[in-house]
Amino acid sequence: MRLTRRAWISLLGLIAFTAGSIAGAVTSGGGTIAQAQSASPSIEIGKAHANYVPTLDGKSPIFILLLGSDARPGEPVNGERTDSIHILAINPAKHRASIVGFPRDSYVPIPGHGTNKINTAMFYGGPSLAVQTVEDLTGIKLDYYALTSFVGFQGMINGIGGLTVDVPFSMHDTYSRADFEPGVQTLDGGQALAFARDRHSLPEGDFGRSENQGRLMIASLMQFRKQFGKDPSRVLTWLGAGLRNLTTNVPLDQLLSLAFTASTINPKHVTNVVLPGTIGMAGSSSIVNLTSQATAIFDDLKNDGIVSKKNIPPSPNASILGG
Amino acid sequence: MVWIVPVVLVALGVLGFVLFRGGGASLIPGGPDNTIPDFAFKQGKTSAVAVKEEKKKSVPASAETAAADVKTAMTTLYTEAFLDPANWRDGSYDEVWPVFFDNAMGPAQQDASTLTVGTGGGNTFTRIAQPKGRLNVKVLLNDKDEVATAVAIVKFSAVGTRKDGKLTVFHSTGQYFLRPGDGAWQVYSFDVKRADQVKEPKPTAGPSGSSS
Numbered sequence A: 001m002r003l004t005r006r007a008w009i010s011l012l013g014l015i016a017f018t019a020g021s022i023a024g025a026v027t028s029g030g031g032t033i034a035q036a037q038s039a040s041p042s043i044e045i046g047k048a049h050a051n052y053v054p055t056l057d058g059k060s061p062i063f064i065l066l067l068g069s070d071a072r073p074g075e076p077v078n079g080e081r082t083d084s085i086h087i088l089a090i091n092p093a094k095h096r097a098s099i100v101g102f103p104r105d106s107y108v109p110i111p112g113h114g115t116n117k118i119n120t121a122m123f124y125g126g127p128s129l130a131v132q133t134v135e136d137l138t139g140i141k142l143d144y145y146a147l148t149s150f151v152g153f154q155g156m157i158n159g160i161g162g163l164t165v166d167v168p169f170s171m172h173d174t175y176s177r178a179d180f181e182p183g184v185q186t187l188d189g190g191q192a193l194a195f196a197r198d199r200h201s202l203p204e205g206d207f208g209r210s211e212n213q214g215r216l217m218i219a220s221l222m223q224f225r226k227q228f229g230k231d232p233s234r235v236l237t238w239l240g241a242g243l244r245n246l247t248t249n250v251p252l253d254q255l256l257s258l259a260f261t262a263s264t265i266n267p268k269h270v271t272n273v274v275l276p277g278t279i280g281m282a283g284s285s286s287i288v289n290l291t292s293q294a295t296a297i298f299d300d301l302k303n304d305g306i307v308s309k310k311n312i313p314p315s316p317n318a319s320i321l322g323g
Numbered sequence B: 001m002v003w004i005v006p007v008v009l010v011a012l013g014v015l016g017f018v019l020f021r022g023g024g025a026s027l028i029p030g031g032p033d034n035t036i037p038d039f040a041f042k043q044g045k046t047s048a049v050a051v052k053e054e055k056k057k058s059v060p061a062s063a064e065t066a067a068a069d070v071k072t073a074m075t076t077l078y079t080e081a082f083l084d085p086a087n088w089r090d091g092s093y094d095e096v097w098p099v100f101f102d103n104a105m106g107p108a109q110q111d112a113s114t115l116t117v118g119t120g121g122g123n124t125f126t127r128i129a130q131p132k133g134r135l136n137v138k139v140l141l142n143d144k145d146e147v148a149t150a151v152a153i154v155k156f157s158a159v160g161t162r163k164d165g166k167l168t169v170f171h172s173t174g175q176y177f178l179r180p181g182d183g184a185w186q187v188y189s190f191d192v193k194r195a196d197q198v199k200e201p202k203p204t205a206g207p208s209g210s211s212s
Helices: A005-028 A118-138 A150-159 A189-197 A206-230 A234-245 A252-262 A292-304 B004-023 B061-083 B102-110
Strands: A042-052 A062-069 A082-091 A096-102 A107-109 A115-117 A144-148 A163-167 A171-173 A178-180 A183-187 A270-274 A277-282 A285-290 B042-050 B125-141 B147-162 B167-180 B185-199
Touching: A042 B102, A062 A118, A082 A118, A082 A206, A082 A252, A082 A292, A096 A206, A096 A292, A107 A118, A107 A285, A115 A118, A118 A144, A118 A292, A144 A150, A150 A189, A150 A234, A163 A189, A163 A206, A178 A189, A183 A189, A189 A206, A206 A234, A206 A252, A206 A270, A234 A252, A234 B042, A234 B125, A252 B147, B042 B061, B061 B125, B061 B147, B061 B167, B061 B185, B102 B185
Parallel strands: A062 A144, A096 A270, B042 B125
Antiparallel strands: A042 B185, A062 A082, A082 A096, A107 A115, A163 A183, A171 A178, A277 A285, B125 B147, B147 B167, B167 B185
16 A cells, blocks of 8 residues: 555654653653552562661770779768679670679789779779779779769669569579569669679679679670660660769760660670689688689680680689579 | 644644643642642650659650651651652652661661562552551650650551552551751661551543543
């Protein structure tokens, strides 16, 4: 069939119109459809997660002296003895940490006060003397300290809604009011304090208690990470609970950075040790003489904030652990 | 005069293109005319954690002011990341990044595909509209009751009209940590999830208005 010139022209025009219309419809995808929600089933795509946590990233470890004063309600926190003394060492680059507990009766030089039990440094000169005492003893420059009391400790635990702890063995002690059977349980502030104070149910007394205090810190880390993973804004609740109940020289922004850093540390990568020592006497007082292994731990810790396996002493609670 | 026939038909073709593209949507916000859809996050709850006292009777004014500033920052962020056609068409989000502090800017840029429409927006969408967003703000008050830091907890959605005729519903939920920066609140940490959905459009009236 032969088309006339007019027919060709009309056909070309029709093609142009149709092509233009189709192009418009295709590129818009919207000429003949509703822009509103569809009733048809939807397919989920593009699931993605963007996350950035400003952790500390320096290679140098951070050392914090954690002090628990035995001040009772109404007593000043500063002028009392510290029956809980730990160095918390954090290695941000390696996402590891160490908790090193000091027996409260460790007989050490107190600057300006001769040789005495380490827990008296706080009594003589407040946190600054406690820091100086530990620095001189260990050769480690402490970056910060944090001090709490019985009331403060309970307030912190209650402030985070209780603490879930895997109690490793039976603990029944009328002095501290510890009354626990082994197993995972959530402790309120009073129960956590009892857990932290109990030394009478433990074979090595204060040594085992110091380890248990480290155990609470690891339980805190575990709980914090869990909550932070689900709801990062929970960090504010933790910081609020901490700062309301602590005396510390950690600036707020640094505390936030430390909390972010903590969120990257697996509790399995936290070493909890108590300095080994032998029981002795100084006059009529029972004291602890730290052994040379304690010095080895200090030297080890100083480098990177990590206690090497070879320097980890046996648990003071070893005889009742797992039994 | 026969030449007039193809001219008229071609003109009709052009008219058809214009009519059918976006269903005559060229004046719709987020459409081809680069109009940015109106959007602002709905302010939800503002809560404060204080370091002085455990429970405050009411949220202090400093927290409310901070929450308003955070809302402004978040509205800017999501407008530039999802709604400004000049950004998503080119896959260039230069206006987004200043909302982040220097420390977080690089990581945010690396996560651009999650935090924004992404680089392929211009090839995929003809327009993005119907933004909805709700924001709760939690603040930490220092010992002077000043806001030390704030967390914006956001839920955002918008609908992208795709060139293949389908719709993409953008869903972005997450948390942004902010503190006052250079003249505005800026983000220094974030945790954001995207779970977009593709939907078949519901057939409705064509351009003539007739129902199908």
